[in-house]
Amino acid sequence: MNDFKQWLRAMPKAELHLHIDGSLQASRLLQLAAKNGVEIPYDSVESVEQAYNFDDLQSFLDLYYLGASVLRDEEDFYYLMKDYLDKCREQNIVHAEIMVEPQTYLPYGVAVETVLAGFRKAIAAAKAQNGQSALMILSLLRHLSEEEALAMLDSVEPFRNDFVGIGLASSELGNPPEKFAQLYAKAKEQGYKLIAHAGEEGPPEYIWGALDVLQVDRVDHGVRCVEDEALVKRLIAEQVPLTVCPLSNVRLCVFNTMAEHNILEMLEQGLCVTVNSDDPTYFGGFMNENFEALADDLGMTKAQAVQLAANSFRASFLSDEDKHALIQQLEQHAAIAA
């Protein structure tokens, strides 16, 4: 491995766009399917990994929801979160904001309390044992109705302190932000930070909708903003963070190749872009593999890597004091020769 890659791996960074179900390892999926008696059409790690071959977002989501269907009890959720937090430690992800999607497990009779008890325990252990920092985001599923999302928001009321914000994920096309206007208004009243996927497969209008109707603090993906000059100007002027996921975008055919990805052009234009893994086990890499792909295929410089990591701390929902401490840590790393 070259010196720059070693330096990138050691760089402190925050991950702001990660679906916990998207970090389910194939071996864990098989183990839980066997433990919980869930029938799945795969019998080996190789056969699961062969299915990681997607034409678009929906073809991925079909496998992603099948994977999530094997989780049943508190221990299953604990190990899912622990596996990801172990990876954060290995990759110098010093802070993570993690999307959890309790609506996914409801059809299997899994209560929100069970899901949160497992996740909470793993996060508390990572904090106590390794000083790791993690926050959870309640991610609602846009292929379901707004009523269902509102019902979930009500269900988590007793667990309000487990979540820093709400997000909106799943099938984007045909499910515009406007469908969830009431949900976001209610969540805002309750003090949640607001995030939504927009402009991944959906058009720039969906990003306008996320900004103007949902009033989001941060946009997940947002790469299609470049099709609308006025939108780019607004995003730059307001420094709205965009959580970009390079390997995900290539695997889901948003870009044909990594060489065509626009993340560094967006960065150079002055947009507040960050690097994230989205669903790392399904898309062939966690955070460091995303950074390495930008170095290999787009010629990312050290200064650009530092800017991307600094953006990840600024765009986080940490206190100003915590952000400042992490940016100082990053500046110390930046002073080391790559």
Ligand SMILES: Nc1ncnc2[nH]cnc12
């Ligand atoms: N990339 C993605 N876009 C929308 N919803 C998702 N859920 C998990 N990954 C997603």
Ligand SMILES: [Zn+2]
């Ligand atoms: Zn996502």
